[in-house]
Amino acid sequence: MAAAIAIADAEGLGAVSIRRVATELGARAMTLYSYIERKEDLLDLMADEVAAEVLVDEPLPEDWRAAILTIARREREVVRRHPWRVDLVAQRVSVGPNGLRHVEQSLAALDGLEVDQLTKWRILATVDDYSLGYIIRESLERAAPRTMGVNDAERAAIAEPYMRELVASGAFPRLAPLIEGGVAGADDTYERGLNWLLDGIEGDLPGR
Amino acid sequence: MAAAIAIADAEGLGAVSIRRVATELGARAMTLYSYIERKEDLLDLMADEVAAEVLVDEPLPEDWRAAILTIARREREVVRRHPWRVDLVAQRVSVGPNGLRHVEQSLAALDGLEVDQLTKWRILATVDDYSLGYIIRESLERAAPRTMGVNDAERAAIAEPYMRELVASGAFPRLAPLIEGGVAGADDTYERGLNWLLDGIEGDLPGR
DNA sequence: AAGCGAGCCGATACACCGTACGAATAATGT
DNA sequence: ACATTATTCGTACGGTGTATCGGCTCGCTT
Incomplete structure (x- = not known):
């Protein structure tokens, strides 16, 4: 392993x-x-092994939002260390011991909330879903230059006329300026998305 | 193709x-x-072909939230028709013509919003990320029983003692009741998550 | 009409994959 | 010391993507 x-x-x-x-x-x-019985078993073992790295050393922050943020950030860090993790979580359900410990810890982060268990589970699922989606996209963008041949120059040489044509075609009036200007922007997109989501959840909590 | x-x-x-x-x-x-030059090319072509199905027939609803919801629901439907789409979008950046048309259409859905282009892009990225994450998980859960051998009975026979042990171990006090009771719940988790997210975004809009 | 070049088809071959099978070997319990 | 079990390993089968090359069939030019 x-x-x-x-x-x-x-x-x-x-x-x-x-x-x-x-x-x-x-x-x-x-x-x-x-x-092992099949190669799949090895992959499962690998997945659960790195799932241990997602676990946050206690204690979690009291505030549920801070706690959730801590866990979500950790997930992102782990994928940064082991980019192949996204391929695994996107292709197999992760119900190993460490995966379950992660769920348990996430549930613990919501201990302070006065909602039923099912709602808590939904909150976690939603935050996890967003995290997964973001991290996949980030990981893809990070991996793309490396995957496409050794030199970025070659890829750029292919991509540039393609994008130039797109812009020139006029079929993408809203997208074109974003391509030209570059979409890089700051790196806080993940945090912002998380906070939007948590804002929405908090607003839907009873007693508010 | x-x-x-x-x-x-x-x-x-x-x-x-x-x-x-x-x-x-x-x-x-x-x-x-x-x-084609490589098999990857074929996969890219396949991906962009079904990406066309994600496009919503005009006109989009005026209200930006309704428009975004329409697009997001469409994405889910397409994956339901072509489950393999998740494998592709999770493994390659989709910049084919139809993929870009989808982005353009999503940008169009936000025409009414008075925020800069970069913010619009962030909103879209965040909604897309959540959608992708949710749909992957849903697709995984849907595929799991089919993948694991022909009969669900066999899988259940393996899974049951495992879960029983987990519950009995006492290491998962918060998770155990969810396992025992079944986490099925209603099928509106996707919509709820989307609305949480849109609530959060709306609350962060200028002029509110 | 002749000729030619470009694109399409196909057979074969190579290196790699996961893994079924059975023999040989090592470790263990009695 | 022996019997049993666990572990290692060689070989083989059917699959994969694709490099290479030898014909073939067109449409275009001359």
Whole structure:
């Protein structure tokens, strides 16, 4: 598992093959099948292993918003360390021990709220969904330049005339200025989105 | 492309291989490489093709919230028709013509808002992120029973003692009741999350 | 009408994948 | 010391994406 994680960290999830992991361990491919039944099992184990890194060391902030923010930020950091995590969470339900501990911790963050359990679960699901979506997009944008050949120049050479044509076509009057000006902007989009969401949730709480 | 989409609709994205698509077309594998350079290209084409289905037939509602909701609901419907879409959008940036048309249309939905373009883009990104996250999770839950062997019974037989142990361990006091009671709940979680988010955004608009 | 070049089709081949099978070996319990 | 079990491993099968190259079929130019 550690070997597989090391490979994935260094070369991406695609480099994790049974033969490769075995080699890294000084063994032959089929040896691994004494410990796992299918490759999927290895991936599940990897996923749950890094899920442990998502757990926040107690104690959580008292304020539920601060607590949720802490957890959400942590998730983003973990994906930054292990970019392949997004591929896993986007393709398999994560119900390993550490994954469940994460849910439990998130529920604990809402202890102070006076709403029923189902509502709490919905709040968490919604925040998690947003986080997942944002992190996937961020991860994609971060990975794109690296994936497309060694040199960014080549990719830019292809992309530029394409975008130039788009702008020139006039079919995208609203999008064009954003492309020309660059959409980079500040990096607080994640925080802003989280706060919008938490604002909306807070406004819907009983007693307000 | 149509052949590949048909295969993916019927048997999932994993069934889409060069040889398989070629066979479906009454051709040999390498024939496809006259039209594409890599398999990735085919996947990009597929992605952008179904991206067209996300486009809403004009006119959009005047109210920006209603317009955004319409678009977001459409996205969910498309994924329901083509579940493999989530695998694609989660793994590649979608900048095909139809993908860009979708962005343009979303920007158009915000025409009435008196905020700068960058803010509009952030609003869209945030809503899209949430949608993507939710739809991935939904799609995962929907696919899980089908993926795990033919019979749900077998999976349940494995899952039950696992969950029983979790509940019995006492390590998950907040999660346990949710597992026992079932987290099913109503199906309006998506709408609720969207509205929370839109509430938060609306509250942050200037002039309020 | 002849000729030619470009695009399309196809067979074959290579390296890699996950893993089923069965034999050989190592570790363990009796 | 022996029997049993667990672990390792070689080999093989059917799959994948795609590089290479040899014909073929057109439409265009001359």
